[in-house]
Amino acid sequence: MSSSLLAALALGFGAMSAAALAVALVGGEHAPLERAWRRYAAWVDRETRTLFLPWSPVRCAAGHATAAALLALAGAALGGWPLAMLAAGVATTAGFRFPVRQRRTRRARLEAQLDSTIRSMAQTLRVTANLADAIETVAHQVDPPMAQEMDLCLRQYRLGLPIEEALRQMGERAGSASVLTVSTAIVIARSTGGDLPKILDEVATTLRERIRLDGLVDTKTAEGKAQAWVMGLVPALLGAMLWKLDPDMLRPLLVDPVGWVILGIVGVLEIVGVWGVRRVTTIEV
Numbered sequence: 263m264s265s266s267l268l269a270a271l272a273l274g275f276g277a278m279s280a281a282a283l284a285v286a287l288v289g290g291e292h293a294p295l296e297r298a299w300r301r302y303a304a305w306v307d308r309e310t311r312t313l314f315l316p317w318s319p320v321r322c323a324a325g326h327a328t329a330a331a332l333l334a335l336a337g338a339a340l341g342g343w344p345l346a347m348l349a350a351g352v353a354t355t356a357g358f359r360f361p362v363r364q365r366r367t368r369r370a371r372l373e374a375q376l377d378s379t380i381r382s383m384a385q386t387l388r389v390t391a392n393l394a395d396a397i398e399t400v401a402h403q404v405d406p407p408m409a410q411e412m413d414l415c416l417r418q419y420r421l422g423l424p425i426e427e428a429l430r431q432m433g434e435r436a437g438s439a440s441v442l443t444v445s446t447a448i449v450i451a452r453s454t455g456g457d458l459p460k461i462l463d464e465v466a467t468t469l470r471e472r473i474r475l476d477g478l479v480d481t482k483t484a485e486g487k488a489q490a491w492v493m494g495l496v497p498a499l500l501g502a503m504l505w506k507l508d509p510d511m512l513r514p515l516l517v518d519p520v521g522w523v524i525l526g527i528v529g530v531l532e533i534v535g536v537w538g539v540r541r542v543t544t545i546e547v
Contacts (some may be wrong), residue, residue, distance in 0.1 A: 277491040283355060308362035313368060314410050317347060326357040337502075345502045368407050369438045373473065376440055377466055384462040392451065393425055411436060426452060440469050490539035 304320035308518040311316045330353040337349030339517045377398050395418065401412035411432050418428040433445035447465050451458045505512050514519035 311362065312437075313364050314407065315364075322413055326354070327351045329357060340502070340506070345505065348498060348502070365437055370436055371407055371438065372411070372436055373440045373469075376444060376469055377473075379404055379408055379412075380444060380462045380466040380469070384459040384466075387459045387462070391496060393448070393458075394419055397425075404515065411441075443469070484541065486539060490536050494536040497528070497532060 277467075290522045297320075302323065306317065306319040309315075330350045333353040334346045334350035336488040338346035373386075382400050382403060385397045387393070397412050397416050397419075401409050401416055406413070415425075415428040415432045418424045418431070429445040429448055433442035436442070442463075444465055447461055448458065450456075452460045501512065515525055
């Protein structure tokens, strides 16, 4: 059998294998890539709905991939492929961490609006005993994100959901212990027949003291949190600088199996160190 025939057979077999692999990955409802995309789309839908963001899964995936590609190109231009891989990994991780940071920011804004929200509801309830009117007043007077939460609560009530259940869902959806405390206090006061405006004033006083204590704790632990970031970033930046200045110095770490083991151990120790510092400096009040 001639070499050209063997080459043709090998090429044909390779093409058939590639086609079969592509069909297995992307073809059909139960293909791995299709299942992965459905999970990603469900994750995007859940996160964006909670954050009231009008983003589609396609838009999120495009932004995620674009950020990773741009950072990888920048890393390749500055320090070669090791920095490019590091930059792509950081961009990919940051994309999945973005909703977490957005929820944290949104939770902080909700808690900052709680005092004015509670006082507004208490004043409205002294005029009218209708809780729905108090919620509507807050939804029209305050800024997002509290206005979004109150508006959704009001729309759920108008669609037939009990006002207590709408408030309970708002407390759980906000992801804030303070918001959940307020919604629970309102529900309990309505079920027991207590003086709701007075209860809201007492809750507002308690929450103001808690916010003051949270600020004090954050101030005391800010230095430790900054040290965690320094601990995590300095080794990677130092390695990128050394690779740029003298690649031969670090090449054994990248081509020798012993070097791979060393890099793996260093990476694990870095992660454990940063996690440990963050764990110590995170205090639940």
